[in-house]
Each structure stands twice: as structure tokens, then as C-alpha cells.
Amino acid sequence: MNEFELIDRHFRREARDASVRVGVGDDAAVLAPSAGAELVLAVDMMVEGRHFLPGADPEALGHKVLAVNLSDLAAMGARPRWALLALALPDDDDAWLAAFSRGLHALAGEHGVELVGGDTTRGPRNLCVTIAGEVPEGQAIRRGGANAGDDLWVSGTLGDAMLGLAALEGRVTLDAQSLADCVARLARPAPRVALGSALRGVASAMLDVSDGLTGDLGHLCAASRVGADIDLAAIPRCGALDRMLRGEARAAALAALVAGGDDYELLFAAPVANRERVAAAGRAGGVAVTRIGRIVVGSGIAVRDECGVPIDPLPRAFDHFATA
Ligand SMILES: [Mg+2]
Structure with a gap:
């Protein structure tokens, strides 16, 4: 399967939202933001071996790579609307992609987010979502x-x-x-x-x-x-x-x-x-x-602590995959 067939099969969906003037399939997406809204953008990447283990459930990964981006928009008080997906994959495992896209589309549907474009390439597994949303002018929570x-x-x-x-x-x-x-x-x-x-x-x-x-x-x-x-x-x-x-x-x-x-x-x-x-x-x-x-x-x-005494030292920040 080549890149275009892969995108077509797993990621192209009919846009349900009228704000998407041009979605997946053209050189770039064309979107119509709401009047009086400011755009809020974030990007978050998940790398195999760093953020998830080899063999991780692809459906859960599809969910999580979008969820972490939605969380960043939530933190600004923004309404998420559109997403772009960039994938590096070691192979074109159709079952993996089907499960991954199922997880991604399910969460996107839950939040009214449209997948409007992306890119795929061969390489070590790396999942990256760029999210765009809106907030009424001047109301983002910083x-x-x-x-x-x-x-x-x-x-x-x-x-x-x-x-x-x-x-x-x-x-x-x-x-x-x-x-x-x-x-x-x-x-x-x-x-x-x-x-x-x-x-x-x-x-x-x-x-x-x-x-x-x-x-x-x-x-x-x-x-x-x-x-x-x-x-x-x-x-x-x-x-x-x-x-x-x-x-x-x-x-x-x-x-x-x-x-x-x-x-x-x-x-x-x-x-x-x-x-x-x-x-x-x-x-x-x-x-x-x-x-x-x-x-x-x-x-x-x-x-x-329970006695009102400051805990000292505080535990260190969590390091992904740190061993005890
Ligand atoms: Mg954050």
C-alpha cells in the first residue's frame, strides 16, 4: 500500500463540520474560523521507547495522541476543532493502522474535532498531532x-x-x-x-x-x-x-x-x-x-503532610520509564 492509499483508507472521512472548506486530500486544509474567535494551537509528539513501549495497543495510542493534545487546548479554555496528524511508521501494518485510526477517530468524534490533514513517512514509530481550536477573543486562560x-x-x-x-x-x-x-x-x-x-x-x-x-x-x-x-x-x-x-x-x-x-x-x-x-x-x-x-x-x-509540616525533600518529577 502506498502513502496515498494508506491515508485514504484510514484517515479520510467526510467532514461533518461546515468550517472545513477543504479537508484531507488537497495540498493543505482550508478552514473557516468562527467570528470573534482567536485560534489556539498546540502540538504534541509521542515517540516509541520514550512515551510508549513497543507493542503498545494501537487503538489506545490513537486515543492518547489526540487526548494529550485536547488536554493542552482544555488547559487554555479553548474549544478544539481541527487536527493534523503526522506519523512515522516502521511498516505499513494495515491492522495496526486500522486500530490506531479507530482510537483516534472515536475520540475526535466525541469532541467534534475534524482531522483535516497530515503526513506519513517510514521511520521509527513516532506519532504527532497538531491541534487547532478556538477561544472567544481575549478569553484564553494562561x-x-x-x-x-x-x-x-x-x-x-x-x-x-x-x-x-x-x-x-x-x-x-x-x-x-x-x-x-x-x-x-x-x-x-x-x-x-x-x-x-x-x-x-x-x-x-x-x-x-x-x-x-x-x-x-x-x-x-x-x-x-x-x-x-x-x-x-x-x-x-x-x-x-x-x-x-x-x-x-x-x-x-x-x-x-x-x-x-x-x-x-x-x-x-x-x-x-x-x-x-x-x-x-x-x-x-x-x-x-x-x-x-x-x-x-x-x-x-x-x-x-498530615501534621502541617512541609515534606522535604519532595519526590522528584516523574521520568518516563525511569526504573525504581
Ligand atoms: Mg500542557
Whole structure:
């Protein structure tokens, strides 16, 4: 199968959205943005051996490579609309491509995103999505808007994906249900797109947690020129992680919770006066939102244990495929 047949077979779909004037199949896509909207663009790449293991489920990879991009747009409060796909593949394995495109198209359909073009080439497996979306003029939520006194919030639960990876690598043992849940969080993250949009005009600063809570919070604090104070007990976690935190595996649980990667939850600051509006955004977004601390004057991040004492040193940021 040549490149054109491959694209035709797995990636060309009839555009359902009238904004797509020209989609897959021409030299470039032609799109009609909404009046009064600003374009929001992001790109994220997943490399075999770095972000996923050889032999990873192609349908889950199709989901995840789009999900991580959707998460970046969610973090800006943007509505995702169009995507471009660049693939380097070692071979033209038709079953692999069929499963990969199934995962990609399913999530795209869920979020009304149109795949409008791309490129394929032979090479070490490398998956790259460029996403484009829209936000009403001037309303993108940036990292730099947090103020001392703001509440600090996070969506969903943290640490599940790292716990799933640790279990797959045999470093921790989980019960069957927790294992399935945590591995699903790792393989098929749910981008918080509806929550992100609902937080426009509510959150003062936001980003998505892709590299671990304290690492990503450090970016938000640096951009906002503030510090942060977090209560460990308030950080939302799954039952398995909570049990580990209270037992012998506390160090590993702590690392997963504050430094675990691949969560793709939204971390945001909001004025205290907006607590009701944040709760309403959580309901609109269909995901729990939890207040985990506050933004403070200065710089640096303190995570306080159950006794109110800052944990020192904090676990290092999660490194993909780091071994215990
Ligand atoms: Mg991000």
C-alpha cells in the first residue's frame, strides 16, 4: 500500500463540520474560523521507547495522541476543532493502522474535532498531532494570571497513571480492579475539555498536569510570579493510592501523587470569591474539582503532610520509564 492509499483508507472521512472548506486530500486544509474567535494551537509528539513501549495497543495510542493534545487546548479554555496528524511508521501494518485510526477517530468524534490533514513517512514509530481550536477573543486562560490568595484546584484524581505504570512494570501490586482502572488512566486519558471551557472567566491561571503536580505547578507559579502551599491530605487520589499512602509503600505513593506524570488533569487557580462558580464548572465538565491549597506570595512550592509540616525533600518529577 502506498502513502496515498494508506491515508485514504484510514484517515479520510467526510467532514461533518461546515468550517472545513477543504479537508484531507488537497495540498493543505482550508478552514473557516468562527467570528470573534482567536485560534489556539498546540502540538504534541509521542515517540516509541520514550512515551510508549513497543507493542503498545494501537487503538489506545490513537486515543492518547489526540487526548494529550485536547488536554493542552482544555488547559487554555479553548474549544478544539481541527487536527493534523503526522506519523512515522516502521511498516505499513494495515491492522495496526486500522486500530490506531479507530482510537483516534472515536475520540475526535466525541469532541467534534475534524482531522483535516497530515503526513506519513517510514521511520521509527513516532506519532504527532497538531491541534487547532478556538477561544472567544481575549478569553484564553494562561499560566501567568494567578494571584496570592487564590485557591488552587485540580480536577479528577492524581497519580493513577503512574501507579498503573508501576504496576505494569512489577514495582507495585494492585488488586484487579485498581490495576484495570489505573492502566486505563495511563492508556486512555480523558481530556477535561468541557471543564476547561467552563472555567473561562472563572480561573485566573491554568495548565494541564502532564509531568506531575509539583513540576507543572512550578511552571504556573513561575509564570505568575507566586508560590503555592498544598495540603497533601487534600490531593484527590484513588483508593489504592490512598491505602498505599497510609502503609509501607508511602514513599512510592507520595511520588505518584505529587510527581507522577500522565495525569492530564487540569490544575488551576481561582479567586476565593469564585468557589461556587468553580463547583458549577466542575458539574458542567462532568468531573470532580478539588481545592488542594492556595497561591501565596513569594516563590516555591510547599506540600504539607498530615501534621502541617512541609515534606522535604519532595519526590522528584516523574521520568518516563525511569526504573525504581
Ligand atoms: Mg500542557
